[in-house]
Amino acid sequence: MLAIQDPFGQLPVPASTFAADIDPLYTFLFATSLFFFGLILAILLYSIVRYRRKHADQPAANNTTHNTALEVVWTLIPTVIVMVVFAWGLVGNMDQQVAPKDAIGYTVRAKKWAWGIIHPGDAKQTPAEMWVPEGKPVRVTMTSEDVLHSFYVPAFRQKRDVVPGVRQILWFEVPEGQGFAGQDFHLFCAEYCGDQHSKMAGTVHVVNQEEFANEPWKGGLPDDPVARGEYWYTKAGCLACHSLDGSRRVGPSYQGIWGREGKLVDGSSYTVDAEYVHESIRKPQAKIVEGYDTAVMTAYDETALSDEDIADIIEWMKTLK
């Protein structure tokens, strides 16, 4: 079945139910295109060779200026083909647009440059990693906190822009029993969103339903607070703007951050302590370090990073040299 869907091997793994519809359509389009391209190329090359001008004043072999029957035919054929393609694409798209009523609900919060995923029945965001069960439709309600982003999982053939100011909804279902459980898939941001756009990636873990019932997104955190702090740094999006080696990114580097003193844009001075770190995460615009006037950071609320998580980050920061 997979072979028929994608005989030319041009599409990613068909890990959602949409693939069963989209991949054959893609293949149909590709085969039709190949046929017409070959046809045009063949006629073109044949005419060039056959009717090549061999001496300077050679006249044209014929001077036909039109042929109504031929013109009608080559107007009608593409018309029929594109109408078929339109209808086929429409049916597939209606499926993509409307989530089944029994879908399980996820919430995704996008910000520069991190995905925060709230799994069903949970209130806390999991940064950049999403666990979905196979054989169950998944509905994702998405909001953006700053600019446009786009939630894109190539293997699911599904994509939707995340528009600030409105809720956007997207759904998909990983087919059961085709071996997708245990596989990981890329989650990309497909709408350009600034400096670290290409780093705004994530992973979708497909698991079987028993494993899903164990809420796998809750596990896997290191026991050591310092290691947990580093985990938040890499996954919650801090890494995109704050380097560890002193190099300048969108925000100040964390190199030797603990206890660091400096000036703010308003001329007052700051010292990095627990209170300062906490405030900088909850209200990033409150204190802006000198030289970073166009601060773009948006706030992390409790669902994104709890107070305990911030405490972990602080512990980790103390270890940075």
Next chain:
Amino acid sequence: MSDHSTHGAHGHDEVVVDHTHHAHPASAGLFFAIYAALLFFTFLTVAIAEPVSGLHLGSASMFIAMLVASVKASLVMAVFMHLKWDTAMNNIAFLGSLIFLSLLFLFTISDVATRGQADPAASTPAEYQQPVFHEYEHKGGH
């Protein structure tokens, strides 16, 4: 400039005396009548508007206001701008733009009016359209 001045050698070889056939001066009376009609319609616009008259026309009020404005605009275009007597092409050139403009209106307005309605199970349209950014902290101004 210089190209053409050096080329003056060709001289003014063609002289046409009087050339008024493209002028269609309409009568001053007609212009005044149109002006009076425009003033009347302005009065009408004001008189039927809710803030002035207290009339409650509901959703029809936009339609009526635009209808009256269109009548006024048509009068100006037809008579003051001489479109009534102008060539077909000039009419097409100007009025054609209104057709293309209506496409911009048609698609953008029907988008906003029907957004989020395909998936009633996902959320109610009202909730869907409701801006959500006020849940988040406003960023500082520029």
Next chain:
Amino acid sequence: MTTNIPTVDPATSGGVELRKEPSYLRVSSGLWSWLGTLDHKRIGLMYLVGVTAAFLVGGALAFLVRLHLWTPDGALFEPATYNQVFTLHGVFMVFIFIIPAIPASLGNFVLPLMLGAPDVALPRLNLASFYLWCTGTILAIYSIINGAVDTGWTFYTPYSLETGTAVVSMGLGVFVLGFSSIFTGLNFIVTIHKMRARGQTWFKMPLFCWAIYATSVLQVLATPVLGVTVLLLAFEHIYNIGIFDPQYGGDPVLFQHFFWFYSHPAVYIMILPGMGVISEVISVHSRKPLFGYKLIAFSSISIAVISFLVWGHHMFTSGQSEFVMVAFSFLTMFVAIPTAIKVFSWVATIWGGSVALSAPMLYAIAFLIIFTIGGLTGVFLGTLSVDIHLHDTYFVVAHFHAVMMGSTALAFFAGVHHWWPKMFGVMYNETLAKISAVLILVGFNVTFLPQFEMGSLGMPRRYATYVEEFQIYHQISTVGAAILGIGFALMVGYMLASLAGGRRAKANEWGGVTLDWHTPTPPNLYNFDEEPVMTGDLYDYTSGIPDYGKDAPMDKDELAERQAAEGWNA
């Protein structure tokens, strides 16, 4: 075609007769005679220099992008710099190069010649358009110095509102460039309506004129919406007026509507004139009337009209209404039909012709091949469900480069090669030109076919870094870009060399029959020796090919003698 201009048998004329007047290149000299000229041909040449320079800058930026993507982590730049480089590549190529490329340079030069007119209808406005183009370009360059722009050429809000880069000056640059484009289009519409030669009915107009006409309609009607959009964007960036900013109640999707209301027709502003050029080149070099002339003419007009109805297919994932998407997808499909008609007609024209594999023809054939790829892949993207997967991936990048770069730019260069002897009276090295055409065709496919592939596999566009599994495609693509670069560098080289020491062009180098080939080579200041009258068919290669015997270039002594006798250049 027969006209009242005598045709001379090329075998017996020998090219010894003298011109009646000096060519437009010699009629006056000095810097001001160019900068202040009202002659459509000189304005066309100034545009030609300008847009070619923009193309080289844009091309160099593109090559930097490709080099950067050699490794998954990015070989050259920080992401912030990379974003600026690809944005500037887009802005230069779209607004400064492609949109004016064919209409403003070739169109300016050729259109009045084809219509048998002494100039465009509004020569002063024409010069003003050129200076608007210069002003817009200077603003764009200024914004590079002033912090560049990193929004992508689409300026999507709200990112473009909060980025610290020079969006305002770039926006104003685009606004001014837009008005340059509007005035050029307006000028050409009036020229086509009012300046045609006696006897030249609408259906005796070369297809290039039809294409320019359709383009001009788009320029006049669509560009003002872009103008007001970038104006609002600039206000918004400075004053937070909020129309496109959700923080202040605005709707970012509305910006996309406004932007694409212009920018989709703009795609046809770019490609339609290219199609017109190809029609002329194929007819002349196949020595055969265009097959299905009327259908091609109507397809140009219908593409122009349909282009106003399909902009929403750029927004299938943007969150616009699903119902509107269906309408947009349905209407999009209708673009494919006139496009297919054109391709079939071109191939049918070559069929049974007397096909010269000259340099312009090779460029035209390369156009045909790549345009077919671009057109067919467009259907993928117009299809709702497939587009959801392909949207904003490299598939889109490859598709529009096939249409913009592989088609419009190639058509532009086909036209430049075709009319070069008419413009300057000299010929380039045709062997090198053929090599460069083949290099570009090969280079294009090596660059962009892997991009189609990785787009289908899910590689998003505008990525400064990428996951490792795409590296091989990126590397092949970069190699292709190098081949393309060699092809274009070669082209610029032999073109410049021809000006310095190319052979004299024949009076009618390719044996064209439209009115542009009824002028001396290079043309007079007012183009024709006598006012042309069209009596015969448009593309009639059977009643004798005009070979303008009087247009052999004068040598210096003859020139001085006649200048003294007739008082030129006084």
Next chain:
Amino acid sequence: MSGHAKVVTPTPDGGFATHEVAHHFKTAEQEYQSGKLAFWLFLATEVMLFGGLFAAYIIYHDVYPETFVAGGSTLNWKLGALNTVFLLTSSWTMAMGVRASQLSQKKALVGYLVVTWLFAAGFMVVKYFEYSGKLSEGVGPGYWFNPVPGSHYAEVLEGLPFPNLFFALYFTMTGIHGIHVLVGMILIGWLIVRAQKGHFHSGFYLPVDLIGLYWHVVDVIWIFLFPLLYLVP
């Protein structure tokens, strides 16, 4: 090839006015019609340019109807109506001016143009008072939208979503329109100077005709702006 055609027109005072046709036209008629068509196309671009703003207005009116009604109620419709009358009157005098130029009536032409200019100036004076009144109470576009607490604006707009949008559109639309009025005043001023010198007559009145068309379009746009902004339906 192309010669320079010349138009010679008898004037009412018994003299002859001349106009030389530009080098690349064959006849004065061709020149006139080319200028006319070009200008109509330019006016079409004006329609499209304002059209974008009107589309934005209609959409936000649809999304935030209460805000727009309240915002409109804060504007002084009497001043708007006065300005409408000003522009309509100037449009009428402009039409009469074009007519005078077609009939080679120099004195009447200058008179009508001056009256047109004065009404345009009157429009801008009213606009000035409207703008300054709003700005002084903290009602401006975007950045300057901070209604002074306790002011009429603050009371009416209290609690409504995004009143800033209505005023952003108000200032953008009337501002761009106002710039067109200013440009029109400059052009009409230029016409007055040339008309005074007797440049226009029945054989050549293209500039009067074209600037007249421009002025009517400015009027037409205001005809739509007035009910949309001052009497929000």
